[in-house]
Amino acid sequence: MAHFTKATSVKDWLNQRLAIEKVEKVMASEYWIPKNINFLWAMGMVLVITFVLLLVSGIFLLMYYQPSVGMAFDSVNYTIMREVGFGWLWRHVHGVAASVVFLIIYIHMFTGIYYGSYKKGREMIWISGMLLFIAFSTEAFSGYMLPWGQMSYWAGMVITNLFSGGSLHADGLVEWIRGDYVPAQAFLTRFFMLHVLLVPIAIMGLIGLHFAALRIPHVNNQDGDEIDFEAESKKYLDGDKAGSKVMRFANDFMSKDMMVVGVYLVFFFYLVFYNYGFAMDPVNFDPADGLKTPAHIYPEWYFLWSYEILRPFNIDLGLALFGFAQVIFVFLPFLDRSPNSVPASRRGAFKYWFWGMLIVMIVLTAMGKLPPEGMFSTIGLVAAIIFIAMWIALPIITSLEKKL
Amino acid sequence: MKNKEPLILAVVVFFSLVTYYLVEPYAHHVMHKHVESENFAYADLPAITKTGNAANGKELVMNAGCAGCHSIEKAGMPAPMDAVMAAQSYGVNPPDLSDAGAIYDAKFLADLIKNPAHALKVEHKYDAAQGKMHPMVPFYGMGGDMDQEVADMVAYLQSIAISPADVTPKIAFENACGRCHSVSYEKWTQVGSKPAFKHKKDELAFDIKVLEYQDSLKAYMGKLPPDLSMYIRSRNEQFISTLIENPQNHLAGTAMPRVGVTADTADKVIEYMKDAGDTKRHERESVGMNVMIYIVIFAIFALLWKKQVWRDLH
Numbered sequence: 001m002a003h004f005t006k007a008t009s010v011k012d013w014l015n016q017r018l019a020i021e022k023v024e025k026v027m028a029s030e031y032w033i034p035k036n037i038n039f040l041w042a043m044g045m046v047l048v049i050t051f052v053l054l055l056v057s058g059i060f061l062l063m064y065y066q067p068s069v070g071m072a073f074d075s076v077n078y079t080i081m082r083e084v085g086f087g088w089l090w091r092h093v094h095g096v097a098a099s100v101v102f103l104i105i106y107i108h109m110f111t112g113i114y115y116g117s118y119k120k121g122r123e124m125i126w127i128s129g130m131l132l133f134i135a136f137s138t139e140a141f142s143g144y145m146l147p148w149g150q151m152s153y154w155a156g157m158v159i160t161n162l163f164s165g166g167s168l169h170a171d172g173l174v175e176w177i178r179g180d181y182v183p184a185q186a187f188l189t190r191f192f193m194l195h196v197l198l199v200p201i202a203i204m205g206l207i208g209l210h211f212a213a214l215r216i217p218h219v220n221n222q223d224g225d226e227i228d229f230e231a232e233s234k235k236y237l238d239g240d241k242a243g244s245k246v247m248r249f250a251n252d253f254m255s256k257d258m259m260v261v262g263v264y265l266v267f268f269f270y271l272v273f274y275n276y277g278f279a280m281d282p283v284n285f286d287p288a289d290g291l292k293t294p295a296h297i298y299p300e301w302y303f304l305w306s307y308e309i310l311r312p313f314n315i316d317l318g319l320a321l322f323g324f325a326q327v328i329f330v331f332l333p334f335l336d337r338s339p340n341s342v343p344a345s346r347r348g349a350f351k352y353w354f355w356g357m358l359i360v361m362i363v364l365t366a367m368g369k370l371p372p373e374g375m376f377s378t379i380g381l382v383a384a385i386i387f388i389a390m391w392i393a394l395p396i397i398t399s400l401e402k403k404l
Numbered sequence: 405m406k407n408k409e410p411l412i413l414a415v416v417v418f419f420s421l422v423t424y425y426l427v428e429p430y431a432h433h434v435m436h437k438h439v440e441s442e443n444f445a446y447a448d449l450p451a452i453t454k455t456g457n458a459a460n461g462k463e464l465v466m467n468a469g470c471a472g473c474h475s476i477e478k479a480g481m482p483a484p485m486d487a488v489m490a491a492q493s494y495g496v497n498p499p500d501l502s503d504a505g506a507i508y509d510a511k512f513l514a515d516l517i518k519n520p521a522h523a524l525k526v527e528h529k530y531d532a533a534q535g536k537m538h539p540m541v542p543f544y545g546m547g548g549d550m551d552q553e554v555a556d557m558v559a560y561l562q563s564i565a566i567s568p569a570d571v572t573p574k575i576a577f578e579n580a581c582g583r584c585h586s587v588s589y590e591k592w593t594q595v596g597s598k599p600a601f602k603h604k605k606d607e608l609a610f611d612i613k614v615l616e617y618q619d620s621l622k623a624y625m626g627k628l629p630p631d632l633s634m635y636i637r638s639r640n641e642q643f644i645s646t647l648i649e650n651p652q653n654h655l656a657g658t659a660m661p662r663v664g665v666t667a668d669t670a671d672k673v674i675e676y677m678k679d680a681g682d683t684k685r686h687e688r689e690s691v692g693m694n695v696m697i698y699i700v701i702f703a704i705f706a707l708l709w710k711k712q713v714w715r716d717l718h
Binding site for chain 1: 427
């Protein structure tokens with residue numbers, strides 16, 4: 001057994017038992033961050049804060065929500081919105097955060113793509129991030145079902161129908177997933193469980209993995225510099241704070257994180273109080289009606305781009321390409337054949353690839369919401385084909401890239 | 405090194421706003437027909453040219469047989485039958501006319517008395533030539549000047565009604581919408597407010613009355629008109645206002661009649677619907693302001709902290 005001495009302070013007492021000083025060093029004071037990074041690197045902290053807001057508001061909502069087809073809608077719209085003190089606030093925080101978290105995730109992802117942060121030893125950061133994206137998508141979809149509104153119900157119907165595999169007609173699989181022929185009680189209860197237990201646990205585990213993946217390769221920086229973290233951190237600890245290329249996570253970078261979080265929260269609470277409607281589809285304020293299809297069925301905005309890759313093709317091809325779009329981002333570190341991990345602006349054809357990908361995804365997002373008629377379906381089809389072609393072209397254009 | 409952060413922020417904000425614009429305002433514009441307000445002018449109805457005389461109007465209302473179907477509680481005329489039986493006879497319970505003069509537009513009332521299907525814009529359902537009569541019998545005149553007689557009747561209804569300023573959101577809603585639409589979040593049913601019952605038996609008896617009424621209504625309208633508890637959120641104010649004004653503009657061929665309310669009454673109906681579906685709006689505004697002030701102060705302190713910490717880093 002280890003040797004224990006009489007503690008001189010509470011901190012010392014804890015330190016002998018929990019090694020809190022070591023933890024503090026690893027997690028904060030000697031967790032080294034390059035200095036040449038911009039506010040986009042604070043999106044991780046913004047996501048952590050948003051996740052906490054979702055978790056806390058979700059716990060309060062969970063106290064009053066009733067996962068039954070007869071009561072779900074009223075428990076949200078009557079009990080939580082009218083009877084529970086500040087229930088409306090928790091609900092709007094939860095609804096707005098669920099939407100905004102995807103905006104930040106997309107900014108975080110495109111930051112990683114632009115600066116090449118998925119390369120050279122940072123593959124696990126990217127892969128764990130993409131796993132988190134998938135987990136968040138599952139979380140969002142399962143949560144969207146819970147108020148049992150019109151769009152919840154029909155989105156649930158459409159998405160679970162995808163599992164029939166098109167002309168494979170695996171209807172048995174669809175019924176197994178739903179627990180019924182149509183979305184009904186079994187479906188609601190199991191999505192409730194997924195939303196409040198299984199997926200959140202997976203998300204928390206993946207957040208741990210995502211952080212751990214950062215530890216050895218360290219975060220990238222906006223110039224693609226290779227930094228000798230040992231030498232630079234020694235310089236810092238020896239007192240040359242200004243001359244060192246690195247800084248501590250806490251309080252150095254964390255103070256910048258908090259500044260960004262402050263600005264972000266102004267935007268966030270503006271949405272919660274004055275523009276919450278953007279995150280909540282009005283159709284969902286009609287109770288679910290299995291006998292009446294809404295005029296247009298569409299998913300939430302963050303799924304629209306992949307929905308639009310499914311839609312313009314016949315069902316089998318659409319499903320195959322949809323599956324392709326779902327997983328292809330995970331393989332980005334291996335499809336990018338260039339040895340350079342520098343900002344896209346310094347990287348030949350990849351520069352155009354990056355902006356092209358951003359624009360094509362925005363076009364797909366817009367077309368995914370609009371009714372698939374006339375011009376819109378043509379634009380959607382072209383954008384979907386460009387999206388696929390760009391991914392096929394990626395290994396070719398990046399292997400042609402000169403080494404910097 | 406040049407500080408690129410403002411440029412990066414501008415790029416992020418630009419692409420976020422473009423996406424937002426396409427997914428929200430633009431998509432809504434494409435998917436939902438925009439209906440212009442007609443300002444509750446009822447411009448298609450003829451103007452009232454005569455000055456009404458309330459005392460004559462009272463006589464006319466008595467003699468024209470209005471009370472055969474309508475109650476006028478204020479004038480001591482109770483309903484000839486209860487709501488359920490009335491609905492079984494006419495499809496829907498004919499309204500009590502006590503406050504009609506304050507709720508509805510005068511021009512609309514005048515046209516309604518003469519030609520109900522026209523004023524209500526349900527001629528596609530009730531065509532006298534094909535033998536499909538609207539349940540409300542038109543007034544054919546008592547032998548005098550028809551326009552004068554109608555003006556008198558309108559003047560009478562206005563004279564007994566409460567002052568338009570005293571029409572509450574609840575009175576407005578119940579008169580204009582409440583015989584077809586329930587609002588479960590306000591405990592409103594088509595046959596009246598649902599009281600708190602002491603005995604389950606009494607509650608069930610009330611529920612049966614509602615269900616029977618709804619059966620007649622369903623047969624009359626083609627389907628049960630929706631519960632409006634959450635309509636303020638599932639539809640927007642502009643939609644509701646223009647729908648009340650002229651349902652045909654939104655839902656061509658719908659069985660919903662033009663209600664004929666004044667602009668003021670329509671505002672009150674919307675107020676009532678906000679009370680049902682957006683109860684906490686006043687609290688939201690006051691709490692929102694406080695939270696925003698707090699968060700702005702937090703952001704300022706965070707900025708100062710960052711400046712202090714980073715002073716040594718450069």
